[in-house]
Amino acid sequence: MAQKNKLQFVILGLLNQQPLTGYDLTKAFDHEIGEFWQAQHSQVYPQLKRLEEQGYITHEITISGEKLEKKLYHITTTGQAILTTWITAGTPELTATKDEFILKLYFIRTSRDPRLPEMLSEQLQLHSEKLQHLQARLTTVFPTKKSQTENFGHYLILQHALGRENYYVTWLQETLAALPHKA
Amino acid sequence: MAQKNKLQFVILGLLNQQPLTGYDLTKAFDHEIGEFWQAQHSQVYPQLKRLEEQGYITHEITISGEKLEKKLYHITTTGQAILTTWITAGTPELTATKDEFILKLYFIRTSRDPRLPEMLSEQLQLHSEKLQHLQARLTTVFPTKKSQTENFGHYLILQHALGRENYYVTWLQETLAALPHKA
DNA sequence: TCCAGCATGTAACGAGTTACATGATTCG
DNA sequence: CGAATCATGTAACTCGTTACATGCTGGA
DSSP: OOSOOOHHHHHHHHHHHSOBOHHHHHHHHHTTTTTTOOOOHHHHHHHHHHHHHTTSEEEEEEEETTTEEEEEEEEOHHHHHHHHHHHHSOOOOOOOOOOHHHHHHHTOOOTTOTTHHHHHHHHHHHHHHHHHHHHHHHHHHOOSHHHHHTTHHHHHHHHHHHHHHHHHHHHHHHHHHHSOOOO | OOSOOOHHHHHHHHHHHSOBOHHHHHHHHHTTTTTTOOOOHHHHHHHHHHHHHTTSEEEEEEEETTTEEEEEEEEOHHHHHHHHHHHHSOOOOOOOOOOHHHHHHHTOOOTTOTTHHHHHHHHHHHHHHHHHHHHHHHHHHOOSHHHHHTTHHHHHHHHHHHHHHHHHHHHHHHHHHHSOOOO
């Protein structure tokens, strides 16, 4: 079994909104949904092939210009059923994160370790940038109250990620401030 | 290249504190450091072999009882150098988390989706349990002010994880409370 | 005409999980 | 003496990243 194939559900979910090509899906992983899911095209194309073999999606070929063939994928009713089943089922496993910075922290023994201030500052910088990015995303994607009620789940995700980064930044600031001063 | 081998550094870091067997390391991944890093013994043993081939660790064989051979691994000075280099270097990549629940949320279109309350409640339950677990861990592992200054990094990690779960729980509660009431 | 971007695939590899496999020790 | 745990390994497989490979299109 190894691991639970979640990529298939992302793809089914996106195709459930509108027909897309593999290229479109890959772009989505870079942009629209890149905040919470990523995949390269080298994962996307084989997965599309497998989903089609299973009968969850089909494709039609469209021509751009003279002869560039695009495969536009559609979800089937079977695919929709699979998608609904997945969403409706429970999600009892919490994702374990493997944060390299946190791992490094574990090997810092004392609050006077001279590397601590730099390490925390670097993360503060990174997470501040991410926080700003998320703030910008939230106001671009959901500028009005009304827009938040359409695609409500997406709104919740962005707002949740924003809060998470905000906590991370605050924690880094407080931890930095609480370090013993140099003598 | 594929992916950055962080497991090697966890092992080096643990061996830098005291000599351990593969079995001990595997137990540590289940217990002491399981909050922020996990690995099965099927990953640990081959990694130990590779680390020894590279000269970062050595092992001595000890006998338990009549003939049970245990391989007790020690870090070498080369290994210590590698470890220090890794810790001291920057950590500029933020870990992207792939949370299945968050992914499902994305496909919920309206705040009136009947599945939302159950979904949020389930996560609230799970994250509350994790929060309590972390609270218990923190008070067991670091009962006194003094104990927090030894293994300061570990203290920071636990305290950070606690804050993170606390935010998650609060967010779930607030989101649940803000859902439109049933007519 | 050239170059960025569109479009689709495969190959090689490392990371991580589950399962298979074996044997020793300790304690009730 | 039997079961839980100690102890070490390998095999098979999936997930995910980087790199290789090819060709078309549209606009400056």
